[in-house]
Amino acid sequence: MATADDSKSVVCSCCDRKVVEVDPKTWKLFNEMVPKERYDEQIAPVEMPRVKSRVLKRLLTYSVRISDTTCSSKTWMYDEFLHGEERLTSLMDLIKVADYLDLQSLYAGVIQYVEDKSQEEISYMVRNEDLRSLLKIVKSALYYLEESEELLSAVLPLLMKSQEEFSQMIVKEDILGLIKLIEVAKPLSYEKLCKAVHNLILSKSIDQLSLEIHNQNLKALIKIFWVARAEKLQTLQDMVVQYVFDKSDEELVQMVSTELPCYQSIYLSEARYLRVGTTEAEEIFNWPSNDTLNQKIPIEEQIPIEEAGDGSNHIPIEEAVDGSNQIPIEEAGDGSKKVNA
Structure with missing residues (x-):
């Protein structure tokens, strides 16, 4: 013990x-x-x-x-514990873990600290963040913050890009980076970014995709497969399946040797789903439940998947009364928030 x-x-x-x-x-x-x-x-x-x-x-x-009971005040929380943090993503990570561990005093303190920031302060904190981090900040703010107007006013203008601008920003991303962008952009309805990512993936040659796939570990390959399947990127999905299928059991075990033991069996189990699916006349993938997915993938990297009426899996995008898409978040007492990207 x-x-x-x-x-x-x-x-x-x-x-x-x-x-x-x-x-x-x-x-x-x-x-x-x-x-x-x-x-x-x-x-x-x-x-x-x-x-x-x-x-x-x-x-x-x-x-x-x-x-030490003398250190439980708001002044200590602000002036000593949180004051030196200059990255908003780090504060959001702290909020998520405080929520996960049910640390109510810490959770409330960090949220209040973020909500008390001015638009100028937020702008300074996110000045060096990359595209995916900015999207994750927006997603976290909509989920966790009651007062997110100042934060959204500072961050959203940085994400108001055309499809061409997004294309220039992501041109150097490898296949895993592109898949991670889809994971966070799709639930937020950033369709221009998603289209830019799709186009870049489709523009890569088979040889280039093969090289990038070969450079990934099994955890990354599983992630790529799920998103490629959801996004109907059939060529990419097939290449991942074939690559995993060609690996021996010993090689697959070696590919997860650096992962936490609690995840190793999960990734190997998912790899078996891929391998089984390539050996039958019809597709027999055994899709995990949402509860299982929540246990498999760290919370900051999850992609919500719901089952549609036709049995297929899709990423949920709620439709507003006016027909526009809005960000799927839990409804607060004062009503849902949405961002038109």
Whole structure:
């Protein structure tokens, strides 16, 4: 067990494949803060599949400081704990993990800190963010923030591009980067960006796609397959399936050797779906349920998939009364928010 020897530090493996070593005293305080996760009962190294190493370090600092009752004020939260963070994506990551771990005081504090930012401050914080990060900020803001007007006013103008402009911005992306852009742009109804990504994928030669596919690990290949299937990119889907099919069981195992053990069997299981589908006269893919997908893919990289009436899977885009598409988010008490991209 992770706490078998209270004199030794505990090693934690995070979703970004980095490890964080935690001293015994801090580890005890952290587990008192998030008792429902029962991390202290896991065998070391402790796996944290939904927590990035950078966020974990912030949580550890927070757990130490809140153990001192004099450090629970809004002033400390703003002036010491959050003030040095200059990247909005990092704050959004902290909000997501605080929500996931049910750390209500931290969750509320970070949200208030972000909502108190002026449009100028937000603009400064996102000045160096790439296209996908900006889209993820918008998605997170719509989901988590009650008062998102200042943030959206600062970020949305950076995303108001023509299809040609988007094409120039993504021209150097490899196939995985393009697939990740579709993942985040599609639910937000950024159709111009999605079309630009489609066109770039379709413009790549078979040899170029083959080379880029060969450079991916199994986790990435599974992601590429799901999105290619949803987007009806048949050539790309077939190439991924063929590449996985040509691999031996030993090679597939080696391809996931660097992943967290809790994910290794999941990726190998999905690889078997792909291989089975290539050996039958008709398609017999066994599609996982939405609950299973939520367990397989870290929360910041999920793509929502719903089953249509005809049995096919699609990415949900809600239609407004006027026929326009709006961003699918949970309805708040004051009504849903939407962005016309």
